[in-house]
Amino acid sequence: MGPWASRLTGKYLFRGLRFRLAVSYVFFFTILLSFLGIFFRQALRSILDQQTRDLLTEEWSAVKGYLRIDRGKIDWFYDPEDPDEEFIVGRMKQVYLLTDAKGKVLEVSDKYRELGIEKPNEIIGALQSQKAVWQVRKTTEGETFLIRSGPFIDDNHHVFYVALGRSLAQSEGIVEQFTLYYFLWMPVLIISSAFFGWYAARKALTPLNEVSLTAQRITGSNLTAQIPSRGAQDELDRLIDSFNRMIERLNDSFTQTRQFSTDVSHELRTPLTAIRGQLEVALFTAKTEDDYRNAMMDALQDVERLSQTIRAVLLLSQAESGQLALQLQMLDLAELARDFVDQFQIPAEDAQVTLTCSLPDECVIEGDKIQLGRMLSNLLSNAVKYTPRGGTVHVSVALRGDNAEIVLEDTGMGITADHLPHIFDRFYRVPDRNPERGLGLGLSFVAWIVKAHRGRIDVESELGKGTKFTIWLPAIVPVIHAPEAYAAPSETAS
């Protein structure tokens, strides 16, 4: 844990993911708790208020049974022997007002007086509306009461105004107590959540730290290292998987680059050594002008071959590093093949090889005309080059479903099974067979072009009988997002 642990101190601790995770956890938990507290407080208050309202409504209906007004005489009609009735009426009269229809006070309790008696015009207004009115009022000491008032009609159909009240002190007390307990406990909950958050964040991040430690151990020379998957199939495993695949791609790319530079330096060294030899011969052993001329001619030929190799290598490395982007357009592959078969008739005749083709009238696909032309040219030149006199080369193009199929078949010398898997590798030449030495880059190009078009190439060959290349190209090139689009051509080769 060395470097990691030492970095997890001081300033880094507060910028660290663990700290931020824990803080966000506490933050959201606090907000959630506050909202819950406010919500429950409101809910409790409305439940208690509703209870008081229900009680007042009950009392209000009960008033009709107990209160009798006969020609100005007010009488509370109940059995004084019955303690229940006495209690009910006593409680009603604690906060109570009775006025006539003009607002003249007929009876009022002390508590109600304290709350303030309505003005006559307010009472007249309330009676006109004929509805029960609910109000919340406070005494001078701050005690809150819920008042229900409305018309009361006696047996003689006279209208009176009655108001009954009930203290809300008890329900408010309950709400206050709840609030107090809740918000006293909240900091305790928040602190516990902070501890929990800190612990949970550590638990969640431990595998990430392990991944990071493994990643630190991977260096340029140790690119085969892989982070072991945890088998949890979670986000982290996906990250590990992507990371491992990235390392694999890097490793492939490094290996290719190393191989490429080895191949290139080897390929350049051979003609350079030859040129040097020829020049030394010219310098030390040539006597006549012809000797000089011959040595110079040989050197020039090798210089030409050298610059050819450099041009091809440059182009291939541009292609493989993605600098040579495809210029896609709709093109007729049948027409393109026809053009190239025509172009190769003369070299084929020179080599006494019969070049034939079976092409449809039209085979329109999306592709890069120049690169597809280069592909056909490389394949045709190989076929003519590696087919002995009297042989045939046949080219066919056909549309099969969503793919165009190009087949290039010859009756040439063929390739043995041990060489076949390597023919798409850079600078690979089947040894001891070649009439004229090629660069060994033609098929690498072909493979790259096929791969860049998201196509596939297949080769079958039998020694002494011939070789058949089959290429499938999608009629419409799918959009390429992945960076491996321009990976090594050898991967495409089958």
Ligand code: ADP
């Ligand atoms: P070169 O420049 O040597 O032709 P290529 O990459 O085009 O390089 O081909 C690689 C090797 O594959 C060649 O050296 C050749 O031996 C073999 N090859 C390619 N095409 C054919 C073919 N049509 N018939 C037989 N051998 C072939």
